[in-house]
């Protein structure tokens with residue numbers, strides 16, 4: 076076909092793909108949002124958007140105040156300083172800043188006057204339940220997976236007391252303190268009635284598994300999850316690797332649950348920045364290979380923080396069907412890298428993965444995180460279907476819809492159900 080003839084065809088394909096990608100509901104498989112029954116744990120509104128740790132890290136580059144002086148301020152004052160530094164004194168070009176503006180814009184607010192008090196007045200009038208529904212509708216998110224930690228003193232009592240769940244939320248059991256800080260966690264388990272004193276032994280493992288079983292049932296966990304540092308190795312004599320092998324993996328097999336690994340986060344590179352102080356370094360994917368090949372009856376959901384791990388991770392996914400790649404996590408969730416990762420994943424793995432999760436900590440962030448990703452995905456998919464078309468294969472609308480359904484939660488659900 077001549078170039079002139081193919082241009083309208085490509086434009087029509089782009090419109091079709093954009094419409095499907097924009098309108099397909101998504102299952103957001105990893106967030107830090109909570110069912111509204113958790114009350115204040117569900118963060119929302121303009122001040123929370125501004126004090127998001129992604130923005131805190133950026134704002135500190137312009138501040139000259141000592142860290143602790145900033146943290147001692149009321150949250151509203153922190154938000155004002157961040158607004159001033161990142162939106163008034165400089166143009167908000169970074170992805171996290173642009174995200175605030177996309178969110179405000181799609182909520183129907185006009186931020187052009189740079190009028191923070193006016194924005195606050197609008198949010199003050201919202202009711203959390205209605206605002207939740209509105210954000211979910213704008214983001215076209217139909218289900219949200221929370222991050223649930225029995226070790227969180229604010230969260231644990233809500234589970235213990237019980238509540239009527241909002242069916243749009245599902246739970247995931249987060250086990251970082253168990254695997255990464257055993258010496259501090261063992262006394263807490265002991266305090267809750269689990270007999271975990273002494274050295275690693277069969278009875279101790281039995282008690283850890285009893286703890287995992289109790290919480291898996293209590294929260295009806297969809298999967299277990301841990302984030303791991305760059306120096307994580309498996310197999311290894313470390314407590315972390317041994318607990319994974321002897322307790323977590325058998326538990327996941329018993330309950331038929333995936334184990335989610337978030338690889339390559341270097342915690343507290345600058346502790347003074349608190350939540351904003353974490354960094355990144357290359358993860359050891361040989362260890363992931365050892366897990367996938369050594370435990371074919373286990374399922375691993377995996378995302379990696381370093382850009383440099385992404386290609387190798389896709390190659391591993393080609394070798395092990397018990398590995399499901401997901402998300403553009405944190406520092407990779409910037410348009411340039413998201414586009415690159417999404418292309419590499421589709422080109423190397425195909426559609427049996429989940430290309431994005433939001434990692435939202437503030438409800439309103441769902442709006443921008445999904446809007447920004449849908450724009451990139453539509454562009455990448457249009458290129459891919461156009462490539463097929465040049466090879467003589469025209470994807471039908473139903474086929475494109477099927478593929479997008481898979482990318483937005485279908486492939487994840489299938490992976491969870493297998494085995």
Ligand code: FIX
Pocket residue numbers: 107222302337350404405434436
């Ligand atoms: O470990 C995680 O789940 C990370 O997503 C968080 O630790 C991190 O603070 C975050 O919010 C990244 O997006």
Ligand code: ZN
Pocket residue numbers: 105106107222434
């Ligand atoms: Zn997270």
